[in-house]
Amino acid sequence: MQTQEINLNSKEDTRELARKIAKQLVKGSVLALYGQLGTGKTFFTQKLCKFLGVSEVVSSPSYVLMNEYRGKIPIFHLDLYRLTSWEEVLELGLEELFESGITIIEWPEVAEELLPPNTLKIKFNLQNNIRTAVISYN
16 A cells, blocks of 8 residues: 655645546545544535535535535545434445445444455545645545
8 A cells, every 4th residue: 555645835735636536536436534533535526526516515425425426427525423323324325335336434443354355435624724635545
């Protein structure tokens, strides 16, 4: 597994990261976004969706668990923060989502066992006012 750390010194840096990653995504791509509250997961997702052709407002699905957006490919945006077991995750039908479009998962820890091997993992960090993203991929 390869990892790459990127400094995100501005919103423009995050936007540029989203642009680069959007170019690589195809139907079946899965992104797992890690990081504490306020580290930039939803902002990144908003920019990513824009580059994937989504024109509607992209918001965090914290209370509804999943939002679906229509872009060039269907996009499924999940927030698993409130789930406590992988059985709850199974009820969402993740495997079907994985095959149907691009899946973006915030707070994916509870679903680790269910993520496909080619999942692009991004850990957002904010420490001492320095924001970084560590990207892991196969």
